[in-house]
Amino acid sequence: MNCEVCQLKELEVEHIEVREVLRCILHTILFHRALGLVRPKDVDLELFDITYVQCGDVEHEKKINEKIDHFIDRVEKHPNKKNQICLSFYEVKNKQATWFTNKVERHYWEQWYINLNTVQHPKTHSGKSHHPKVVVDPGETASEERNARRTALESSLREVLFQIIKFVNEKKDHVPPIPNLDGVSFPYEITISSSSDSAFGMDMLKRMLQTGHPTMLS
Amino acid sequence: MDLQYGRFEQILTQFLLKSIHIILDSRVPSTRPYSRCREVKKSDKWFNLALGDRPSALENLNFWHRNLTEPIIIDIILVQEPPNSSCGYSLLPTTSGLGTFTETVIERWVVQCEYLRTMTPQSSDVSYKKTYKKSIILLRSLFSMMRLLPAYKAFRKLSSTNQTCDFDINYKVSTFSVPFSRTEEELMKHYSFIPVDAQQGRFAISVTYRDNLSHFNLEASTSFPPEIITDYVGSPLTDPLRTFPSSLERRFHATPLLSRGMHSPSSVPFQRPHSWTSGLHRGVSSPQSQPLAGCPVLYRASYEVSSAISDTYGRKVQDCKSPAHYEAASSNDSYQLSPPFSPSPSPSPPAYLTSGNPVQTRFRSESAPVSIPHPIVGRSSRYISPNSSDPNRNSLPPLSPRFTKHDSSSQESPSGTRSLRKPDSLRSAESSCGMTYLGQKVSRDAKDDSGRFSGLLSSSDSPRVGFSRSSSRLSFQDDLDECDFSCPFIVDDVDTSESQANRNLDLRKGSEASSQAISSVRKSQDAAVGALVHMLRTAPPLRLDSSSYASGFEKSELESIAGAGSGFVLPRKTSDALEELKAYSEMKELLLCKSGSITSRAGSKDETSSS
Numbered sequence: 001m002n003c004e005v006c007q008l009k010e011l012e013v014e015h016i017e018v019r020e021v022l023r024c025i026l027h028t029i030l031f032h033r034a035l036g037l038v039r040p041k042d043v044d045l046e047l048f049d050i051t052y053v054q055c056g057d058v059e060h061e062k063k064i065n066e067k068i069d070h071f072i073d074r075v076e077k078h079p080n081k082k083n084q085i086c087l088s089f090y091e092v093k094n095k096q097a098t099w100f101t102n103k104v105e106r107h108y109w110e111q112w113y114i115n116l117n118t119v120q121h122p123k124t125h126s127g128k129s130h131h132p133k134v135v136v137d138p139g140e141t142a143s144e145e146r147n148a149r150r151t152a153l154e155s156s157l158r159e160v161l162f163q164i165i166k167f168v169n170e171k172k173d174h175v176p177p178i179p180n181l182d183g184v185s186f187p188y189e190i191t192i193s194s195s196s197d198s199a200f201g202m203d204m205l206k207r208m209l210q211t212g213h214p215t216m217l218s
Numbered sequence: 219m220d221l222q223y224g225r226f227e228q229i230l231t232q233f234l235l236k237s238i239h240i241i242l243d244s245r246v247p248s249t250r251p252y253s254r255c256r257e258v259k260k261s262d263k264w265f266n267l268a269l270g271d272r273p274s275a276l277e278n279l280n281f282w283h284r285n286l287t288e289p290i291i292i293d294i295i296l297v298q299e300p301p302n303s304s305c306g307y308s309l310l311p312t313t314s315g316l317g318t319f320t321e322t323v324i325e326r327w328v329v330q331c332e333y334l335r336t337m338t339p340q341s342s343d344v345s346y347k348k349t350y351k352k353s354i355i356l357l358r359s360l361f362s363m364m365r366l367l368p369a370y371k372a373f374r375k376l377s378s379t380n381q382t383c384d385f386d387i388n389y390k391v392s393t394f395s396v397p398f399s400r401t402e403e404e405l406m407k408h409y410s411f412i413p414v415d416a417q418q419g420r421f422a423i424s425v426t427y428r429d430n431l432s433h434f435n436l437e438a439s440t441s442f443p444p445e446i447i448t449d450y451v452g453s454p455l456t457d458p459l460r461t462f463p464s465s466l467e468r469r470f471h472a473t474p475l476l477s478r479g480m481h482s483p484s485s486v487p488f489q490r491p492h493s494w495t496s497g498l499h500r501g502v503s504s505p506q507s508q509p510l511a512g513c514p515v516l517y518r519a520s521y522e523v524s525s526a527i528s529d530t531y532g533r534k535v536q537d538c539k540s541p542a543h544y545e546a547a548s549s550n551d552s553y554q555l556s557p558p559f560s561p562s563p564s565p566s567p568p569a570y571l572t573s574g575n576p577v578q579t580r581f582r583s584e585s586a587p588v589s590i591p592h593p594i595v596g597r598s599s600r601y602i603s604p605n606s607s608d609p610n611r612n613s614l615p616p617l618s619p620r621f622t623k624h625d626s627s628s629q630e631s632p633s634g635t636r637s638l639r640k641p642d643s644l645r646s647a648e649s650s651c652g653m654t655y656l657g658q659k660v661s662r663d664a665k666d667d668s669g670r671f672s673g674l675l676s677s678s679d680s681p682r683v684g685f686s687r688s689s690s691r692l693s694f695q696d697d698l699d700e701c702d703f704s705c706p707f708i709v710d711d712v713d714t715s716e717s718q719a720n721r722n723l724d725l726r727k728g729s730e731a732s733s734q735a736i737s738s739v740r741k742s743q744d745a746a747v748g749a750l751v752h753m754l755r756t757a758p759p760l761r762l763d764s765s766s767y768a769s770g771f772e773k774s775e776l777e778s779i780a781g782a783g784s785g786f787v788l789p790r791k792t793s794d795a796l797e798e799l800k801a802y803s804e805m806k807e808l809l810l811c812k813s814g815s816i817t818s819r820a821g822s823k824d825e826t827s828s829s
Contacts, residue, residue, distance in 0.1 A: 028362060031358060031361075031362065032355065032358045032359060032362070035266060035351070035354050035355065035358075036266055037258065037263060037266040037267075037268060038266060038267065038268065039258070039268045040267065040268075040269075040361055042365065049371070050366075051365045051370065051374075052362070052365065053361060053362050053365065158366060161362070161366055162366065164362075165359045165362055165363055165366075168355060168358070168359050169355070169356065169359050169411050169412040170412055172351075172352045172355055172412075172414075175351065175355065177347075177351070178266075178351055178354070
């Protein structure tokens with residue numbers, strides 16, 4: 001069974017927008033892959049005029065929030081970098097136990113890569129203007145720029161959600177049989193990597209080709 | 219082979235139902251609260267997507283959608299009052315501007331099973347499981363897509379309880395559709411979900427939607443603060459005989475939908491069978507139908523006037539209606555179908571229909587046209603008209619809600635689908651027509667309506683105030699009259715001269731500045747007090763013992779003699795006579811006791827003397 005990979009469109013986000021953007025994307029993907037019985041829950045974003053759907057599982061919501069907190073901590077320590085969150089779905093296959101190892105093999109059948117370029121724009125411009133006669137309010141300019149960026153980000157986020165729906169629709173054959181579980185029916189993991197990591201690109205390639213070893217590079 | 223086909227048909231049927239449920243739930247505001255704590259019903263577990271109670275009208279889908287090869291087309295229609303200016307969207311050919319509002323199809327969903335002549339041979343045991351699994355994924359993406367399209371914003375504005383909107387959303391479900399014009403197509407985009415392969419075809423969902431709704435200026439404003447209306451008809455502060463103001467009467471005679479529906483060029487295809495609408499048209503044979511006044515202006519204005527009353531009314535009706543209705547609907551829940559939820563590693567296979575041969579029932583050629591109206595929601599302007607092409611229309615019970623309370627036969631009638639909604643204006647106007655006991659009446663009638671109109675689509679479960687309510691203003695008056703008689707402290711019930719005198723006395727004593735209504739309330743209280751006082755005064759005196767009785771008797775005898783001598787005769791009543799008789803009997807017993815005691819004493823003395 002092959003592993004389908006989806007590279008989502010890169011988003012340029014500010015630090016305060018990271019949480020909402022990540023929650024929106026992760027929950028949307030999870031909703032489409034939580035094929036057990038769910039009671040969908042609509043959630044409105046605060047910073048954007050977008051409504052996404054959660055599968056209503058409190059435990060998984062908590063797990064996602066923890067990962068997002070971890071990611072935000074990392075971003076705050078290393079701002080202005082490109083980061084990647086990988087949401088992987090896998091099947092557990094028990095390998096035959098040997099004398100020294102009792103490995104549980106994970107077979108990844110789908111991986112989603114969320115690409116975020118976290119930026120931190122200056123809040124206000126410097127005071128001097130090239131045209132002293134023209135009074136320019138730096139606060140208004142910054143606010144307008146922020147609004148323009150946010151509008152563009154909202155549009156991009158909407159494109160990402162459409163991209164998820166399109167991918168989910170196009171690729172269905174690789175999805176394993178649904179176990180008789182409520183809510184999230186397939187095990188998954190969320191890993192975080194950034195461009196500062198030395199093995200950033202190699203790790204991504206490695207995971208794409210890998211079929212055995214579990215990877216935790218967070 | 220039949221087993222597999224039965225499973226396929228079952229999955230297809232449920233797929234259609236779930237798709238329509240998702241679409242309508244995401245576009246038609248519903249006042250039905252979805253309780254997350256409630257146990258998921260069996261019918262709701264299909265495709266592992268629990269949405270809550272299915273609209274009862276969908277239970278009749280099998281009734282009118284017999285041919286599974288036919289697509290189901292759901293039009294989401296934006297209803298808006300055109301602006302006064304000459305320019306604007308009202309002149310667009312896309313809208314059917316009739317009367318004072320315009321309708322624009324902003325979304326068209328097509329859900330169907332594309333039957334293929336040749337199918338690749340597959341293991342029958344795997345095919346329906348894979349089909350089911352992929353259908354789950356497809357419906358998930360449909361659910362998400364509903365929230366990304368532009369029409370979702372309009373739906374959210376309408377659903378907002380603290381906002382009033384100058385537009386409304388209606389829908390039409392049918393097996394046919396009027397093609398879009400070239401201009402319309404240029405304004406719309408198309409998206410098709412990847413079909414899901416099935417045993418006999420492919421499950422397909424597609425949508426044609428308006429990408430930009432900004433030029434419609436869908437405005438929503440915060441609701442007006444609750445306005446206390448002190449002089450509504452029926453208020454104790456007003457004259458009970460107050461007539462309607464002329465403005466309200468004008469509203470009742472607004473342009474009926476009938477004429478609009480009849481003159482609409484697009485109404486012709488609506489009269490074909492295999493469709494239900496949310497009241498976009500009316501039947502031809504019902505010219506005497508009540509003018510339901512679908513004008514959005516009407517709803518807005520009436521809401522402004524009597525917002526306080528209609529809010530309470532609407533909310534109470536909604537609260538009372540929802541549980542009653544959905545209990546009725548759920549009682550007929552999935553008569554044969556059972557969703558797949560059995561424990562198995564693969565997607566649980568759906569249960570096969572064991573009762574009867576579903577194949578034959580599905581492909582019956584004839585089908586009864588069904589009109590399932592769209593429920594009225596809160597403040598939005600809605601208009602519903604019955605489809606006269608529905609032959610089962612006359613099978614509905616009579617209009618008066620009082621006498622249809624126990625009419626359970628209409629609940630499960632598959633043809634009980636008449637659009638009988640009344641716009642909020644009429645309802646609010648009625649609520650201002652002297653409803654002193656409106657709270658009780660509304661809740662009672664709401665339950666009646668819910669039981670009666672179970673065929674109505676309930677995705678947006680607004681109060682169902684259909685024909686029964688609009689034409690039963692007399693019944694409302696009857697209700698009031700009966701309630702008047704049952705209430706002991708209303709002046710009209712105490713029809714005695716004494717109460718009248720007391721009332722007059724109290725009126726004289728009462729404040730001149732108080733209104734007539736307050737005086738009437740006081741009248742009733744004073745009347746009761748006066749009646750009580752009168753009773754006490756005219757009650758015969760109590761006779762506690764013989765001495766007092768004797769003295770009283772003598773006294774009364776003397777009085778009577780004196781009275782007789784003087785020629786004044788006191789009127790004697792039966793109660794007096796009974797009292798006197800009682801006194802006589804007591805005297806007799808006393809005398810007998812005394813004589814008995816004397817006799818016994820005499821006997822004992824004789825015995826002692828003789829001994």
